[in-house]
Amino acid sequence: MQARLVAAIAALAAQSRPAGVEALAGHPGLPRIRVGTYRIAYTVRDQELILLVACLGHRSDVYDTL
Numbered sequence: 001m002q003a004r005l006v007a008a009i010a011a012l013a014a015q016s017r018p019a020g021v022e023a024l025a026g027h028p029g030l031p032r033i034r035v036g037t038y039r040i041a042y043t044v045r046d047q048e049l050i051l052l053v054a055c056l057g058h059r060s061d062v063y064d065t066l
Contacts (some may be wrong), residue, residue: 008035009053009060016044016051030054032040038062 011018017031024032024041032041039062041055055062 001039004035004057005038005040008033012040012042012051014030016046023057032062034059 012033018033022037023032024030026032028042030041030043032039037059038061039055039057039059041062042051042053044051
């Protein structure tokens with residue numbers, strides 16, 4: 001699972017808004033992607049070319065973390 005999560009984060013570097021990206025429930029400005037049962041919530045700062053992973057966790061926990 002770690003390898004899949006690392007690969008998904010690396011793919012965000014090339015495509016910060018991939019198909020299927022949705023806003024994290026309760027946080028409309030925070031996109032998230034699904035990797036199996038895990039979620040990666042992140043923010044993109046286009047003007048600074050920064051992608052910041054805000055939260056990574058199992059779907060049962062990630063929504064309560066933020």
